[in-house]
Amino acid sequence: MTSFFDVLIGGVFHASVLFLVAAGLQLVFGVQRIVNLACGSFYALGAYFGISAVGWATAGGLPTWTFLPVLIVSGLVLGVVGLPIERLLRTVYKRDEAFQLLLTFALVLMFQDVLRFFWGANPKQLGNLSMSYGKVALGDVSLPTYNVLVMLASVAIAVSLGWFLQRTRHGRILRATAENREMAAALGADVRRIYASVFTLGTVLGTVGGALVVPTAAASLDMPVELVVEAFAVVVIGGLGSMRGALVGALVVGLTRAAAISFYAELEVLAIYLIVIVVLVARPAGLFGKPVE
């Protein structure tokens, strides 16, 4: 029973991380029709920068418990890198999507060395900071309070994202642009600004995600390229462009991975792609996606 609980909690924790990255991917794809391979790089950037930010904060005399708000703020601030990158992507909006995909691949290559330049080739971590919040007991299992906070933060972000997209004026304009770009523009929506803000929001989701998770796992140079394929699995299972899909897909992938690790470690990644393929055979557009063509 305990092991079942461990799998469940480990899986949900991983899912909450994946959701943030996948949500950024979905948002950018849903509105701009660009598959952003660099979403994993934003995540890694947030993680590395978070480590440095906490280091500065501690050196500046802030008490240890403030590391969580420091991480969140650093993730939010770092989101500004989305703006110049969106400016760069703007040059290929009218081109074939192969070029858009390749440009984001070029970003992956560049970020790899930017991270290496600033933080070195060796993995970095935040020491034991995440344990400083203590543990909570749930029945007969106990888990770090910090992990609970990460899961809650992810849920909070999911809810506010849903509220933003469904209930606010900006969210409606955004969805209208996703539905039909020309019509939205004709009705007075400033598509340029919408694209810039959507891409930045997608970037922020990644950088905040990376910053939130770095106390529990080391930041490494493999992170961007490893994470992006998992995020891909999430969005393909859930359906490209669908937020609900990102949520469900993240849970499927997170739980599958946790279960595979504890029962048959060789299947860790294999199981995820098998599910991807099964979903695509059964429902080509993913669980919540719109049919292709």
Added chain:
Amino acid sequence: MKDAPGRVLLVGVAIVVVALAAFPKVASPYYTTLVLPAFGYAIALLGFNLLFGFTGLLSFGHALFVAIGAYSAAVLTGKLGVKSFEAIVLVAGIVAVIAALPVALLAVRYVRIFFGILTLAFGMLFHSFLFKFYNLTGGDTGMRVLRPTLFGTDFKELDKTTFLIGPYYYECLALLVVLAFAMWRIVHSPFGLHLAAIRENPRKAEYLGVRVHRFRLLAFLISAFYGAVGGAILGVNIGQADPELAYWTHSGELVFMTVLGGFASFFGPLLGAFTFIFLKSELMGATEYWRFFLGVTLAVIVIAFPRGLMGLASDAWTKAVRR
């Protein structure tokens, strides 16, 4: 090929082949060993571009077939004692076609980005298999590829480099010429025209009686065959098959090379393969941050020169002729 442009093309190709054949005689062994992976990639890209440039399907998992080629070479030479390079190339290609069949059956239902993501998923599936099943595949260390025999000769008296830049070089060059000629015939056959019709307008092609899925499937299988032949050449050259060959970033490099050379042209990907290999090796020699500069190169090509080096060359040619 009786017309003037055809003759110019034929002469051009002949010059390039002769230059490549003379290359080991004039260049240092180091540069000659760089040409070998370029041969491998050139062959893989001939297949890749049948899918991308001619059929309009962007595969982001094509490294899967390159890896199948290299691992086939490892299993055949290391485990099964098959040393004939000709047999290895053929078997690697056939294995890849068999492996590609289920992938293709599923993937050809999709186009555009969905096709790319699905092929990426299959590539990663194979990568995690190679990576995790240590007993079968050697895990992250991979498998050794032993030196093959060329047309029954084992060249025992040659050391490794002399073998690679000597007889092996020429056999790979010959293989490239033969496979490029075959691909030329394929894209200029009615089959190739069908593929172009599918790329331009799948619905219209279907209306005109083109069996879109079946043609995409065939193109996919052919490209898998080429990918594995290229992979086998790479495997023998490195002496090792490792899981990174199947990783999605390697697939990305294949796309990079193709766009660098120019996917709209038959010879573009070949030029791209050679340029990429030399560029990468020069950058790696010059700086620790070579990935950054590769990324910048790719960004510049994508933004400013979407037709690649071949596009630049043909613009320059047109200008020169007009004068």
